[in-house]
Amino acid sequence: MPDYNLKVSELIELSPTAKAVRFELNGQPFLFTPGQFIMLQVDLEKSGKFKVNSGKPKIQKRAFSMSSSPTEENFIEVTVKTTEEAFFSDYLVNYLEEGEEFLIKGPFGQFYFNENETKKNVMLIGAGSGISPLMSILRFIDSKNLDVNSHIIFCNKTESEILWRDEIEKLSEKENISHTFTLTREEWDGEKGRVNKEMIGNNLVDANETDFYLCGPPLFVKDIEKMLVLELDVPKENIKKEVYD
Ligand SMILES: Cc1cc2nc3c(=O)[nH]c(=O)nc-3n(C[C@H](O)[C@H](O)[C@H](O)COP(=O)(O)OP(=O)(O)OC[C@H]3O[C@@H](n4cnc5c(N)ncnc54)[C@H](O)[C@@H]3O)c2cc1C
Numbered sequence: 374m375p376d377y378n379l380k381v382s383e384l385i386e387l388s389p390t391a392k393a394v395r396f397e398l399n400g401q402p403f404l405f406t407p408g409q410f411i412m413l414q415v416d417l418e419k420s421g422k423f424k425v426n427s428g429k430p431k432i433q434k435r436a437f438s439m440s441s442s443p444t445e446e447n448f449i450e451v452t453v454k455t456t457e458e459a460f461f462s463d464y465l466v467n468y469l470e471e472g473e474e475f476l477i478k479g480p481f482g483q484f485y486f487n488e489n490e491t492k493k494n495v496m497l498i499g500a501g502s503g504i505s506p507l508m509s510i511l512r513f514i515d516s517k518n519l520d521v522n523s524h525i526i527f528c529n530k531t532e533s534e535i536l537w538r539d540e541i542e543k544l545s546e547k548e549n550i551s552h553t554f555t556l557t558r559e560e561w562d563g564e565k566g567r568v569n570k571e572m573i574g575n576n577l578v579d580a581n582e583t584d585f586y587l588c589g590p591p592l593f594v595k596d597i598e599k600m601l602v603l604e605l606d607v608p609k610e611n612i613k614k615e616v617y618d
Contacts (some may be wrong), residue, residue: 381394403449409434494583502592503615523551528554587615591617
């Protein structure tokens with residue numbers, strides 16, 4: 374697996390705390406399966422704008438799932454949301470500029486969508502930055518016009534944090550794609566509260582014929598998996614998980 378030195382070609386503001394970062398491929402193929410992640414490595418002090426404290430190394434690396442579809446040949450994209458005590462993600466969202474070069478390793482990971490083995494239905498369930506690999510899967514299903522029904526359930530604290538909202542709503546105009554957005558800390562007209570049995574059950578055609586992709590913080594993923602297995606009789610082997618800890 375080669376290493377890649379790729380330049381940031383575009384930064385897209387998605388919310389006050391999140392950005393999409395695109396790396397130009399320049400005709401170089403980058404093969405991956407939707408759902409997988411890469412390791413991004415950079416010298417955080419190179420541009421002179423960011424300071425690394427507490428004696429930590431200035432060269433840092435972190436894992437980020439690709440949010441672009443493998444069918445996109447011009448760039449790979451990651452979707453970054455700052456954490457409560459952000460460091461690398463703070464750099465990416467608030468200090469990074471176009472043109473900066475990263476050392477990129479990958480792809481890695483067993484959390485991926487396989488178009489040759491997929492069940493007829495997929496349910497993508499994510500929270501916060503956990504939307505990243507789910508976007509890649511959704512975009513891939515759409516761009517290849519796969520005969521797969523997909524429902525995405527996306528949980529956030531507030532409305533402004535619903536990343537990729539316009540695109541998900543647009544994709545949901547297709548017959549085989551639908552979505553549920555739910556908010557835990559703000560009043561609105563849509564679904565409220567944490568992902569629950571009804572939100573999943575109302576959009577579930579057949580538990581045995583559905584593959585589930587869960588991505589988000591450890592407790593979120595654990596709770597959803599428990600609910601699927603114990604309350605909705607989903608076979609464990611139908612559940613794929615990616616935990617951002
Ligand atoms: C497989 C995988 C895929 C992932 N994919 C994504 C994704 O697609 N999108 C996404 O958003 N996240 C993703 N993550 C999470 C991501 O890799 C990071 O873990 C996340 O961004 C938190 O990293 P951080 O450096 O911001 O915070 P941390 O590593 O938690 O560091 C925070 C700590 O650094 C300290 N700190 C803050 N600023 C400084 C400073 N200037 N100097 C020194 N110390 C400082 C803080 O006080 C705090 O203690 C993924 C994780 C995994 C495992």
